[in-house]
Amino acid sequence: MALQGVEEENQGRDIEAIELDLLLEGVYQRYGYDFRDYGKAHARRRILHRLAMSGLKTIAELQHKVLHDESFFHILLQDLSINTTEMFRDPDFFLELREQVIPVLKTYPFIKIWHAGCSTGEEVYSMAIILKEEGLLNRSQIYATDFNPVVLQSAREAIYPASLMKDHTRNYIKSGGKHSFSDYYSARYDSAILKKSLKENVVFADHNLVTDGVFGEMHLVMCRNTLIYFNKTLQDKVIGLFKDSLISGGFLCLGSKESLTFSAHKEAFNPLVAKWKIFRKKY
Amino acid sequence: MEGGNDRNYDAIVIGTSAGGLDALGVILPAIHTRIPVPILIVQHISASSDSFIVTYFDRLCTLTVVEGSEKAPLLPGHVYFAPPDYHMLVEEDRTLSLSNDEKVNYSRPSIDVLFETASWVFRSRLIGIILTGANWDGAHGLALIGLSKGLTIVQNPLNSAVSRMPEAAIETRKPDYILNLDEIGPLINSLFGLTPTQS
Numbered sequence: 001m002a003l004q005g006v007e008e009e010n011q012g013r014d015i016e017a018i019e020l021d022l023l024l025e026g027v028y029q030r031y032g033y034d035f036r037d038y039g040k041a042h043a044r045r046r047i048l049h050r051l052a053m054s055g056l057k058t059i060a061e062l063q064h065k066v067l068h069d070e071s072f073f074h075i076l077l078q079d080l081s082i083n084t085t086e087m088f089r090d091p092d093f094f095l096e097l098r099e100q101v102i103p104v105l106k107t108y109p110f111i112k113i114w115h116a117g118c119s120t121g122e123e124v125y126s127m128a129i130i131l132k133e134e135g136l137l138n139r140s141q142i143y144a145t146d147f148n149p150v151v152l153q154s155a156r157e158a159i160y161p162a163s164l165m166k167d168h169t170r171n172y173i174k175s176g177g178k179h180s181f182s183d184y185y186s187a188r189y190d191s192a193i194l195k196k197s198l199k200e201n202v203v204f205a206d207h208n209l210v211t212d213g214v215f216g217e218m219h220l221v222m223c224r225n226t227l228i229y230f231n232k233t234l235q236d237k238v239i240g241l242f243k244d245s246l247i248s249g250g251f252l253c254l255g256s257k258e259s260l261t262f263s264a265h266k267e268a269f270n271p272l273v274a275k276w277k278i279f280r281k282k283y
Numbered sequence: 284m285e286g287g288n289d290r291n292y293d294a295i296v297i298g299t300s301a302g303g304l305d306a307l308g309v310i311l312p313a314i315h316t317r318i319p320v321p322i323l324i325v326q327h328i329s330a331s332s333d334s335f336i337v338t339y340f341d342r343l344c345t346l347t348v349v350e351g352s353e354k355a356p357l358l359p360g361h362v363y364f365a366p367p368d369y370h371m372l373v374e375e376d377r378t379l380s381l382s383n384d385e386k387v388n389y390s391r392p393s394i395d396v397l398f399e400t401a402s403w404v405f406r407s408r409l410i411g412i413i414l415t416g417a418n419w420d421g422a423h424g425l426a427l428i429g430l431s432k433g434l435t436i437v438q439n440p441l442n443s444a445v446s447r448m449p450e451a452a453i454e455t456r457k458p459d460y461i462l463n464l465d466e467i468g469p470l471i472n473s474l475f476g477l478t479p480t481q482s
Contacts, residue, residue, distance in 0.1 A: 014403060014406070016403070017375060017403065039372070039374055039380040039382075040374060040375055041372035041373060041374050041375075041380055041400040041403070042372060042380065042382050042384065044400075044403065045372075045384075045396065045399065045400070046384075082382070082383070082384060084383045084384060084385055225383050228353050228380065228381050228382060228383075229380075229382065232354060255383075257352065257353060257366060257369055257381050258353065259352070259353075262354060
């Protein structure tokens with residue numbers, strides 16, 4: 001990453017911070033994707049990484065290119081999208097889900113789950129596996145959404161590098177898995193293709209948490225490690241969206257470092273498993 | 284952090300990997316309780332670790348030691364450790380944020396991520412310290428702090444449990460100080476006009 005250009009005066013607001021705000025404003029006005037309320041430190045790292053790769057000198061130059069070249073915007077969109085995920089990531093979370101949440105879900109005749117910010121789908125299929133093993137998958141509907149069409153397409157395909165299956169298997173076992181993980185995929189060369197039966201009750205859809213609306217009457221909303229990228233204003237807005245999407249007594253699952261402690265909607269939820277950020281909407 | 288004219292620095296960042304727990308065990312207890320700035324630390328650690336580091340150092344020193352949490356405002360006299368498997372970043376409003384973005388220099392948390400984002404915010408009013416470690420994470424971040432006219436300190440590689448990380452930092456950009464472990468705490472105190480800690 002370029003080090004030049006940092007020896008400017010230590011006065012006034014940092015120029016790059018100003019340029020970043022202008023870039024994100026331009027992206028919003030031109031393309032409708034709204035990153036203005038994202039945490040700026042992360043966005044700036046990603047943009048500077050793209051800047052270093054592009055051979056351009058400043059974020060202002062990058063802004064010009066983004067506004068005039070739609071294909072470059074789509075590259076930037078991938079940069080700003082967070083796609084770190086794995087199957088049964090945080091196995092203890094999935095164990096709690098299985099032991100604390102599933103017994104309640106079993107009491108409903110039909111179960112609706114919204115997986116917001118699903119990225120390439122690993123956690124969606126982790127959920128589908130648990131539902132299947134608990135005999136719930138055939139009466140469940142999972143809505144898996146993301147703003148990034150590229151990752152959604154990967155999620156639909158459900159093809160993952162075979163090299164990751166060892167880690168996924170270990171996670172699956174630690175999360176209380178009841179079968180052999182290899183039952184759920186077939187390996188072809190370097191790829192592992194998940195079984196079709198896991199996809200049957202999943203609908204993948206383009207949805208932007210920043211600009212789009214509520215999903216109705218959900219029993220469970222899962223959104224792990226997306227809110228950490230939002231500022232407080234946007235976090236409050238999105239948690240409000242989740243609150244309005246959930247039935248009374250519905251479950252909200254956040255990432256292990258995310259919390260409702262400072263949220264405007266804190267009072268609407270009770271913690272169920274505090275350590276793993278599983279909450280229940282109050283009646 | 285009101286005032287601020289009577290001193291030159293608003294924050295301290297520290298990065299270390301292999302051998303870091305022992306090194307921090309020398310430095311943190313030596314820092315004065317009334318240090319008027321926050322101390323942010325990345326210690327490379329396995330993704331599945333619990334928060335034993337925080338508990339350990341909170342007992343060991345008189346500073347308040349916590350795990351960095353998202354949106355936490357940075358308080359003077361507080362030590363913030365990056366949580367396992369998350370990068371820790373500093374936002375323009377001087378709060379922390381976390382990310383589970385891809386690893387940087389094979390590390391999450393990464394020292395470079397903390398140092399770069401802290402440097403953007405604190406610029407010349409930042410002290411960066413690289414201690415013992417087995418890879419080159421932090422070298423770029425410390426250079427950025429130096430170029431932004433912050434103060435840079437590297438543990439003497441000859442005196443480091445593992446010399447690779449201090450060496451990489453020194454090779455990337457000459458730091459203001461190369462010090463033995465037991466010299467770092469006293470220097471920090473003196474920069475803030477504090478006499479050696481009573482503990």
